[in-house]
Amino acid sequence: MEKKTSTILRGMTKDGSARILVINSREIVNAMIDKHRTTPTATAALGRLVSAASMIGTMLPEKDDRVTVSFSGDGPIGKLIAVADYYGNVKGYVENPLANPPKKPNGKLDVGAAVGAGMLSFIRDMGGKEPQMGMTEIVSGEIAEDIAAYFAKSEQVPTVLSLGVLVDRDYSCLAAGGVLIQLMPFPDDATVDLIERNAADLSNISRYFEKGLTNEEIAEIALRDVPYDLFDELEVEYKCDCSRERMNKKIKSLGKSEILKMLDEQVAEGKPRELTAVCRFCNSEYTFSEEELTK
Numbered sequence: 001m002e003k004k005t006s007t008i009l010r011g012m013t014k015d016g017s018a019r020i021l022v023i024n025s026r027e028i029v030n031a032m033i034d035k036h037r038t039t040p041t042a043t044a045a046l047g048r049l050v051s052a053a054s055m056i057g058t059m060l061p062e063k064d065d066r067v068t069v070s071f072s073g074d075g076p077i078g079k080l081i082a083v084a085d086y087y088g089n090v091k092g093y094v095e096n097p098l099a100n101p102p103k104k105p106n107g108k109l110d111v112g113a114a115v116g117a118g119m120l121s122f123i124r125d126m127g128g129k130e131p132q133m134g135m136t137e138i139v140s141g142e143i144a145e146d147i148a149a150y151f152a153k154s155e156q157v158p159t160v161l162s163l164g165v166l167v168d169r170d171y172s173c174l175a176a177g178g179v180l181i182q183l184m185p186f187p188d189d190a191t192v193d194l195i196e197r198n199a200a201d202l203s204n205i206s207r208y209f210e211k212g213l214t215n216e217e218i219a220e221i222a223l224r225d226v227p228y229d230l231f232d233e234l235e236v237e238y239k240c241d242c243s244r245e246r247m248n249k250k251i252k253s254l255g256k257s258e259i260l261k262m263l264d265e266q267v268a269e270g271k272p273r274e275l276t277a278v279c280r281f282c283n284s285e286y287t288f289s290e291e292e293l294t295k
Contacts, residue, residue, distance in 0.1 A: 006237060008058055008088050009215035011230040013223065017187035018195060020222060021058065021180045022215040023236070025051040029165055029173040031238035032092055035282050039100035040167040042077055045111045047165035048143040049082045050092040051178045054236050057084030060124070068123040069147070073138055075116025076101060083281070088236035091281040109167070115141030120150055144178070151182070158183040160199045160222075164206025175210035179222050194226050240282035247277040247286040251293065259293050 006027040029047040071080040078095025151159040163178040
């Protein structure tokens with residue numbers, strides 16, 4: 001089956017009460033699987049998170065801004081991180097990509113059990129300004145409910161968020177995507193009522209993508225009976241910005257004594273006197289010789 005391009009559709013109700021974003025993230029999730037070799041439950045957890053972060057990234061005000069969304073739970077999956085830029089490009093990390101707890105009684109993947117209890121944090125890097133940080137307790141570990149709760153509690157922005165990832169038998173992503181609706185200041189009550197009514201139709205969002213519905217058709221379901229305008233549709237991708245230069249700076253920040261200690265440990269283990277840094281977002285490896293490190 002030919003992969004779909006990951007896209008984000010953006011729009012707003014005609015009365016200015018709410019904005020809507022719809023993402024088809026199958027391509028992003030398959031790239032994520034390729035990088036991390038995730039089990040189905042880990043795929044669902046990180047897939048939902050990178051889908052949400054990608055949409056949130058496109059709401060950032062400036063081109064150099066970035067948002068990091070992290071789940072630090074006590075479940076077997078460990079830490080989950082997604083970082084997105086202004087353009088919606090995103091990268092993700094899962095501490096234990098092999099986590100795969102038993103399914104729920106209804107046969108669905110138990111993402112909540114994989115994530116567990118803990119904290120959800122948001123960090124917005126606003127160019128050269130001081131980062132904006134916020135944190136709330138994890139509500140369910142199912143990702144969408146937690147992020148919606150964060151917006152409501154920490155930023156006082158009522159949010160409807162539905163996310164879904166369908167994993168195929170070969171562990172690839174069959175379908176993935178989501179819908180994010182946020183109320184703007186002083187929304188019309190009638191519009192709010194219709195959005196709340198329609199939210200029930202978004203509970204199994206990944207099935208819409210599996211059936212081949214477009215972002216626009218899904219927006220129509222989310223805003224049924226609500227007049228709205230669609231602005232644009234963005235192409236987004238799983239994109240890591242690591243480089244040899246960045247890794248060099250990270251190693252340098254360890255300090256001379258620590259670097260020499262690590263080199264000695266390599267030799268003691270019968271390995272070459274060199275250090276290899278691995279990017280946790282894409283698993284790219286960067287090896288530095290002793291000569292490079294001692295400059």
